[in-house]
């Protein structure tokens with residue numbers, strides 16, 4: 001378990017991390033989401049005692065990182081895949097790390113196998129592609145067989161097969177009861193991987209919620225229609241108390257109606273339809289909206305979100321309240 005309490009980091013006048021408090025629990029994959037510059041890497045660096053907080057604290061299984069004996073056996077991390085010694089082979093990079101942390105040498109071959117680098121174990125890591133470097137970084141995180149694993153943007157540079165692999169690896173590690181904390185700036189990626197979400201924007205906590213809740217609250221359902229009798233259909237919809245919004249290319253979007261009801265309404269009025277389809281707004285859209293709004297909340301010293309903002313159009317998602325499902 002990882003616990004943050006009021007964690008804050010200033011770089012000069014820049015507030016990179018602003019009073020973050022949340023808990024990362026075992027047995028699930030927790031996604032750490034925020035746009036570029038939101039403060040994810042800085043938060044992770046403070047979790048690993050690589051940066052000192054300006055205020056607040058982090059506890060790893062109840063203790064400060066520097067009070068852990070043999071920390072790699074508690075927490076493994078992939079922060080910067082390029083941090084390896086390029087002149088050393090993959091095997092030797094891991095062996096040095098193992099020896100420095102009193103981890104048995106046999107573990108090196110085991111983790112190389114897990115990440116699929118056995119065939120290139122003797123090659124110097126400076127010749128590795130970005131994807132191979134990521135795999136080597138993941139191997140180093142797994143080396144101490146820790147209960148807690150942190151990955152900063154682990155899918156960077158991976159091809160689709162690699163992305164699929166890391167996704168399944170994280171889920172499998174969580175199923176073993178480990179604590180998995182993974183950062184990304186891509187909602188679409190997290191939607192496929194994470195069970196729980198921590199969202200930050202400009203260093204502040206925006207959401208701490210289960211993925212299921214986030215999807216439930218932010219997936220807007222609507223029906224998309226195309227018709228050559230646009231004006232007539234708009235009149236009919238208006239008469240039925242429905243509001244249609246134009247979304248370009250002659251398509252109309254209607255909230256709060258089913259395809260069945262709209263199909264029957266159109267048939268009743270002998271209106272030809274060229275398209276009638278149920279749609280769901282993407283989570284990426286909801287995430288962008290949530291994080292883009294972060295700047296508006298500087299004045300809220302408690303960090304609480306205000307009530308839902310007024311919708312700006314058919315794509316406006318609802319807000320996921322903080323701390324739900326936490």
Ligand SMILES: Nc1ncnc2c1ncn2[C@@H]1O[C@H](COP(=O)(O)OP(=O)(O)OP(=O)(O)O)[C@@H](O)[C@H]1O
Pocket residue numbers: 011014015016034035036037038039040041042043185
């Ligand atoms: N050493 C530093 N000195 C000054 N400013 C810094 C330093 N490290 C980070 N920052 C600033 O703090 C903010 C948060 O950066 P951070 O790298 O933690 O964000 P991030 O969410 O990880 O972004 P990305 O997805 O781009 O990696 C940014 O505005 C960044 O420019």
